[in-house]
Amino acid sequence: MRVIIIGAGEVGRSIASALQTDHDVVVVERDPQRIELLQSLDVLALLGNGASLKTLKDAGAEKADLVIASTDIDEVNIVACASAKQLGTKVTIARVQDAEYLQTWKRGSLGVDEMVCSELITSQAIADVIGLRGVRAADEFADGKILMTETVVEENSPLIGLRLREAAIPKDCNVASIIRGNTVIIPRGEDHILAGDRLVLIGTPQAVHEFNRRLSLYPTVKEVLIIGGGRIGFRLAQILQTRGLRPKLIEPDEERSRWLAENLPHTLVFHGDGTDIELLEREGLHRCDVAVSVTGADERNLLCGLLLKRMGVPQVIVRVEDPNFITIFERVGIDIAINPRRLIAEEIIKFTRGRIEKSLSLEEDRAEVLEIEVSPRSPLIGVKLAAAQVPAGVLIGAIVREGSVIIPRGTDALQPGDHVIVFSTKEAAATVEKLL
């Protein structure tokens, strides 16, 4: 495929690096310094304004299969997509930060074929790991019907030492792989659960949450504190409200806090600062189950996060914009650091895979998770899974059939049109697409 990426910021660069091996990638960027940074990649870097018709022509938008507009400015991205579409680009994807644009846009309108919204993706990702202390990452498949999490088995977990088939795993949940040290195991029922293992779970969100709770001995979340009422903080509060929670939110700007209070009927909004210890103690905010710091400044998020951790909050999640900080933050005591740009890049990359609707890599590419539509020519169709020739290192984690989720057992069989979520080790990955 011929792909044009507009904007070589964090998002643009990580997309370019993911696509460079399989596709012809052209990157358009206005800033010469960022162009320099692209030298290490196997892509063509062009200096220019991605929203201008001339630059797009130079980049070959007339014959391009895909244009990804990923600058930090929403309007530029939309205009760039519209222009590229006019020139004849087949598919355009725009990254936006403001969810308002998502509401204006309908699939295909404005010359934008797909729109991905970072504030929604980020707040959803945070909401997915809230209350799951052992959970390191969470992802949704099939429009949220299926949840996948990567969960650490803590020292005190009652499940340590049990075989998988003895662990009373909920019916709608599957252990898709066990990450132990540097190896990824596609498990069978005889495998043991050991302390420090990371289990990749897949299933309906309820079942996965239920099993996670048993793994990490963590009580049901009641109180969530959000620091920073920007777009992400606002969306996150909205998501939590729909779960029946009554989150608390601290916002330093007076007018913004008033706006938040008016638009979040079930959220208690405080006008103040997340580092104001007196406020935290007076309102008992440090006694919450989960604290999330999503202000625009990484250092501030770190400071708030560490402060609350020190004050005894069991789970602290922070937003981090600088990708270099992610591991540092988690090393100094933050439970989960979430990087919006990495999330958005993953979301965009999934559009570049034809039949494969979503793909993720586990443990630095040692294993892969794919969401894929079963082809009518697949050799597995109509064969019971127990009898089917599924290679070692491949596991079918979940099936979505006509909108409902099936966690497959040996007696289930695939049908054409099924969407499946497949796990595979790196070695077995190549066989998956042929198999399905």
Added chain:
Amino acid sequence: MIRRWDLAVDVRAALHLVGKLIKWFSVAFVVPFFYAIGAREPWWPYALSGSMALVGGWLVERAARTERDIGPREGFLVVALAWLLVAGLGAMPFILLGILRPLDAYFEAMSGFTTTGATVIAHVEGLPRALLLWRAFTQWLGGMGIIVLAVALLPKLGVGGSQLMDAEAPGPTLERLTPRIRETARLLWGIYVGLTALDVVLLVLVGRLSLFDAVAHAFTTLSTGGFSTKDSGFASFSPAAQWVTVLFMMLGGLNFALLYRAIGRRQPRALFMDTEARFYGALLLGATFALLGSVGIGLDNLRHSAFQAVSIMTTTGYASTDFEQWPAAAKMILFVLMFLGGCAGSTAGSIKVIRTWLVFRFIVRETRNVIHPQAVLPIRVSGRVVSEEIVRAVAIFAILYVTIFALGSIVLMWDVARVGLNLEIIEAASAVAATLGNVGPGFGLVGPMGTYAQLPETSKILLVFLMWAGRLELFPVIVLFVRSYWKG
């Protein structure tokens, strides 16, 4: 001498409009005029009063001829003046028939148009029937509002119409049902006429009232007025008629815009989703059972409790029994109900349920803010945020209302003492609350079976002022006494 260009208010434009309103108001006298002819009663007082309105209005309109439109400032003046003059004309038949002296007649007419229902006539059954019909008709006109009616019917009143309706309509919000104010006024009147007709039918069929009594009482039920054609009021009608009236008083106390949505647009759920309507229902129910508890359990007592709770809270003022004889606790409950009133946009008077609710939420919010000083806590009604300006305006209205009530009570006590009349505190206070809130009867001398006739003339002037200010919800009247209103 004040020169015209010194004033910030365009008095000429205001008078022009007042003249026009008065001129058209003359049409109202057609109703008692034809009834009097049909009933072989004296018809000339209505013809003469109507002619005075027609000619007087026309003269004022001519004398103050202008092309200028009115603004919000003039709106207050037009509404305040129009209501004073309409009451004056409404009093004419009482004077011309030789039944009442001019001040008493004016009191009776103001009590009529403001839907108060306070009377100075001890023996209404002796009055000509055409006059009884006129008396009820004044309440019906005043209930939905003479200005709203004028906006609905008169051509070319649409422009300044919304200014006027804002000044006249009861409650803090006038909900526009349609983009054109005239259409809205027509819809409101349409609902009003329809419900009145339905009430007449039910009173005749279910309540066994004569057609005349049914019409007269439907007029004063939907308008939450309270004038009756019987000396003992609703005590002389059947229990069925009383239950029917409980229902229609409740409807009269509901927001007509909400009623339009529930009936006109067939969304009855709207009634149950609306915060004010729910609170209104809860208060009525609570008041009914509180009264029942005070007067004693029993089927008749249940009926009287429901009737009296609805009648007083919706500021109608009918009596199904002489509640003067009730125990003190029950009377105190009724006294408190006088301050609640109906919903915004209804025909009821007093503070209004929505204001009470907002003041209550305001108190809750301020209390919570004492506990959580930095919490941001907006106030919501039916899920929508109420702006801080409205909350403040509502709180100020409530304070102003209670202040005027307190001052009015003191002045009334002084004034009756001056002429040697001995009023109990509750009697004086209830007289002020009942007129300011457009309820009607109070306790004691001015109780359900008594009248306001014995009060000195100066007191009657005070109470007329209170009825007028109460019906227009204080501000349109109060601003007229503020210097900066006139001086820019």
